[in-house]
Amino acid sequence: MTSEAMDCGRAAADGKIAAMKILVIEDDLEAAAYLMKAFREAGIVADHASDGEAGLFMGLENSYDVMVIDRMLPRRDGLSVIGELRRKGVNTPVLILSALGQVDDRVTGLRAGGDDYLPKPYAFSELLARVEVLGRRKGTPEQDMVYRVADLELDRLSHTARRAGKDLLLQPREFRLLEYLMKNAGQVVTRTMLLEHVWDYHFDPQTNVIDVHISRLRGKIEKPGSPALLKTIRGAGYMIKDGD
Amino acid sequence: MARFRLLFLSTAVRLSALFILIFALAAGALVLYVTAMSERLLIAEIRESLNQEVAAVQRAYERGGIGQLARVMDIRARQPGANLYIIAGPAGDMLAGNVASVAPGLFDKEGWTAEPFPYRRYQEENAKHPPRVAIARVVFLDNGMRILVGRDLAEPGALRFLVRRAIFVTVGAMGLGALLLWLFIGRNALKRIDRISDASKKIMAGDLAQRLPVSGSGDEFDRLSLSLNEMLERIGKLSEGLRQVSDNIAHDLKTPLTRLKNRATEALAAEEPDARRQSLEGILTEADQIIRTFDALLMISRVEAGSQAATLSDLDLSAIAADCVELYEPVAEEAGFRLDARIAPGIGIKGNRELIGQTLANLIDNAIKYADGDQADKTIRVNLAPGSGGGVELSVADQGRGIPADRRGDVLKRFVRLDESRSKPGTGLGLAMAEAVMALHGGTIALADTDPTNTDHPGLTVTLRF
Numbered sequence: 001m002t003s004e005a006m007d008c009g010r011a012a013a014d015g016k017i018a019a020m021k022i023l024v025i026e027d028d029l030e031a032a033a034y035l036m037k038a039f040r041e042a043g044i045v046a047d048h049a050s051d052g053e054a055g056l057f058m059g060l061e062n063s064y065d066v067m068v069i070d071r072m073l074p075r076r077d078g079l080s081v082i083g084e085l086r087r088k089g090v091n092t093p094v095l096i097l098s099a100l101g102q103v104d105d106r107v108t109g110l111r112a113g114g115d116d117y118l119p120k121p122y123a124f125s126e127l128l129a130r131v132e133v134l135g136r137r138k139g140t141p142e143q144d145m146v147y148r149v150a151d152l153e154l155d156r157l158s159h160t161a162r163r164a165g166k167d168l169l170l171q172p173r174e175f176r177l178l179e180y181l182m183k184n185a186g187q188v189v190t191r192t193m194l195l196e197h198v199w200d201y202h203f204d205p206q207t208n209v210i211d212v213h214i215s216r217l218r219g220k221i222e223k224p225g226s227p228a229l230l231k232t233i234r235g236a237g238y239m240i241k242d243g244d
Numbered sequence: 245m246a247r248f249r250l251l252f253l254s255t256a257v258r259l260s261a262l263f264i265l266i267f268a269l270a271a272g273a274l275v276l277y278v279t280a281m282s283e284r285l286l287i288a289e290i291r292e293s294l295n296q297e298v299a300a301v302q303r304a305y306e307r308g309g310i311g312q313l314a315r316v317m318d319i320r321a322r323q324p325g326a327n328l329y330i331i332a333g334p335a336g337d338m339l340a341g342n343v344a345s346v347a348p349g350l351f352d353k354e355g356w357t358a359e360p361f362p363y364r365r366y367q368e369e370n371a372k373h374p375p376r377v378a379i380a381r382v383v384f385l386d387n388g389m390r391i392l393v394g395r396d397l398a399e400p401g402a403l404r405f406l407v408r409r410a411i412f413v414t415v416g417a418m419g420l421g422a423l424l425l426w427l428f429i430g431r432n433a434l435k436r437i438d439r440i441s442d443a444s445k446k447i448m449a450g451d452l453a454q455r456l457p458v459s460g461s462g463d464e465f466d467r468l469s470l471s472l473n474e475m476l477e478r479i480g481k482l483s484e485g486l487r488q489v490s491d492n493i494a495h496d497l498k499t500p501l502t503r504l505k506n507r508a509t510e511a512l513a514a515e516e517p518d519a520r521r522q523s524l525e526g527i528l529t530e531a532d533q534i535i536r537t538f539d540a541l542l543m544i545s546r547v548e549a550g551s552q553a554a555t556l557s558d559l560d561l562s563a564i565a566a567d568c569v570e571l572y573e574p575v576a577e578e579a580g581f582r583l584d585a586r587i588a589p590g591i592g593i594k595g596n597r598e599l600i601g602q603t604l605a606n607l608i609d610n611a612i613k614y615a616d617g618d619q620a621d622k623t624i625r626v627n628l629a630p631g632s633g634g635g636v637e638l639s640v641a642d643q644g645r646g647i648p649a650d651r652r653g654d655v656l657k658r659f660v661r662l663d664e665s666r667s668k669p670g671t672g673l674g675l676a677m678a679e680a681v682m683a684l685h686g687g688t689i690a691l692a693d694t695d696p697t698n699t700d701h702p703g704l705t706v707t708l709r710f
Contacts, residue, residue, distance in 0.1 A: 107555070121535050123528070173570060199571055203602040204536060207609055212574040235525060 020135045021045045022066045025055030038124050052076025065135040071098040079112040086113040093134040125236040129188040147182040150242040181240040190237035260426035264419050271415040290395045297393045334388035344369050351390045436465050452480045492659030504530045540673040547680040561591045565628045568604040579612050587628040593710045599681045606674035607640040615644025639707040641694045646702035652691040
């Protein structure tokens with residue numbers, strides 16, 4: 001896990017992520033200590049609060065890029081912390097951690113103002129990838145109609161993609177896969193994140209279904225002679241990026 | 245004694261006693277009413293006949309004076325069972341009659357005596373005999389003499405006594421009979437309750453195979469025992485299932501935990517950074533598998549508890565099926581299968597998209613994992629069509645080795661995998677979850693041969709009926 005975290009950290013360290021500052025509200029001190037250490041190794045500055053009230057106070061006083069909030073907290077539960085933050089005009093992206101990792105809970109969590117939801121137990125690589133995507137969200141070119149990575153180009157309006165000026169023949173799902181990867185270019189995207197955003201399912205596909213989709217997409221976008229853009233991040237997921 | 249107290253405490257006996265009491269009160273009231281009514285009737289009749297007597301006596305007086313009156317009264321007084329006839333002087337002193345003595349002051353007022361009055365007959369003057377009772381009419385004659393004509397009330401009194409005795413005897417006999425019957429029934433019921441409570445004590449002591457006694461008479465005790473026995477049967481099955489599941493959990497977790505430990509030992513011993521890294525990655529994979537197993541277990545129990553029932557909504561099942569086929573097509577192709585989808589468009593159901601999607605994904609995943617072999621036809625068919633019974637049928641059919649008919653029930657159980665060596669990755673929970681999901685949607689899951697004529701590769705068809 002540590003080696004992975006460093007892997008992701010390395011992958012991220014050369015981006016703007018080094019400056020990311022997050023708040024972790026988690027009452028399990030051991031889990032929190034582990035998270036603090038792992039985030040630090042990944043180049044993220046993390047503050048910790050061990051109960052809902054303290055977390056709310058810190059969230060209102062300081063400015064963070066992302067907050068990671070456990071659902072069940074002493075003194076004030078996670079959803080109420082989020083509700084209060086939103087009411088006070090704090091729109092920092094929030095990732096909810098929950099031991100109740102089921103569909104219903106996800107829906108209530110997101111409805112309460114959370115931006116992403118991760119059931120426990122989770123792999124740190126998964127949490128890190130999601131925090132990074134949330135943290136960058138502010139700067140994400142949501143309105144950009146054309147995404148570009150090196151000579152790979154994706155036009156969201158005309159639903160076309162080109163590599164080195166040549167049109168790529170993509171299936172609708174392949175297009176959405178590429179679109180999500182390029183929207184988060186330079187960031188690790190996990191298999192579950194892909195299943196969530198491209199297929200809108202939240203379960204864990206048992207076999208390597210996503211891998212095969214990726215390898216097909218790779219076969220269509222990577223050309224001999226051009227540098228590989230779609231990279232596999234071992235133990236974490238995938239990333240589209242120019243250079244190494 | 246304690247038994248007798250128990251008997252008295254029993255509801256049947258207490259209700260019976262109350263019933264007997266109410267019955268006796270009602271019967272008593274009835275007796276009183278009937279006798280009072282018949283007495284009134286009788287007295288009215290007596291008065292009527294006395295009036296006629298008085299009229300006859302008065303006529304005799306008018307015809308022949310006091311002599312004729314005395315003669316007529318004398319004749320009438322001598323008849324057997326005669327009425328009371330008295331001629332008294334103006335001062336109320338008895339002059340003649342067939343009565344020895346009457347209550348004093350009887351002749352002071354003309355007309356009916358207000359109350360039945362006591363009197364004594366001749367030969368009954370001593371105190372040994374109780375005084376008799378009669379009603380009478382007193383008439384004042386124009387010469388100041390008074391006559392009295394009365395009727396002894398021994399007759400109506402006797403009737404009253406007779407009626408009352410008859411009714412009381414009947415009611416008493418009935419009450420006693422009912423009491424005996426109810427005592428018997430209560431005792432019988434108590435005995436059977438004792439047997440039932442003995443059996444339950446044995447069950448509580450841990451003997452779940454014990455059943456409550458059934459007499460075979462089909463009465464309410466039998467009905468109660470039968471339904472309790474059914475409940476015990478179900479509890480027995482559930483606890484057996486629970487035991488099996490925990491055995492399987494222990495077994496299914498022990499294996500990956502052992503591997504986990506081995507990898508950790510390996511990582512500790514590894515000199516090369518690359519080898520250590522590889523061991524650590526192996527540890528991660530094992531841990532992920534354990535987490536996956538627990539997630540699936542939790543999911544099943546939550547689906548079974550029906551906590552997601554509230555989230556059922558209108559779904560396009562055709563779209564879900566198409567999505568799943570599209571999701572698994574590349575994997576299937578990679579494994580050498582052709583995924584053949586025949587999906588009727590626009591089929592809608594009420595359900596949970598996430599759960600149905602996951603279930604279908606599991607079924608396709610199973611087909612890809614377990615249907616491999618040397619068969620000629622490597623097609624996996626996903627069919628969605630309106631069912632014959634008005635519902636919807638979604639099926640996944642492969643051409644693999646299939647599942648023998650006698651093992652089909654087993655594979656729906658948690659952790660049951662036909663692949664004993666557990667060489668393929670998987671939790672052994674896929675079909676158990678599919679069954680739970682179908683139960684949540686009020687549907688069923690059925691396993692069958694795809695092609696029963698093919699002995700080598702009959703294949704497996706899993707049909708979900710909504």
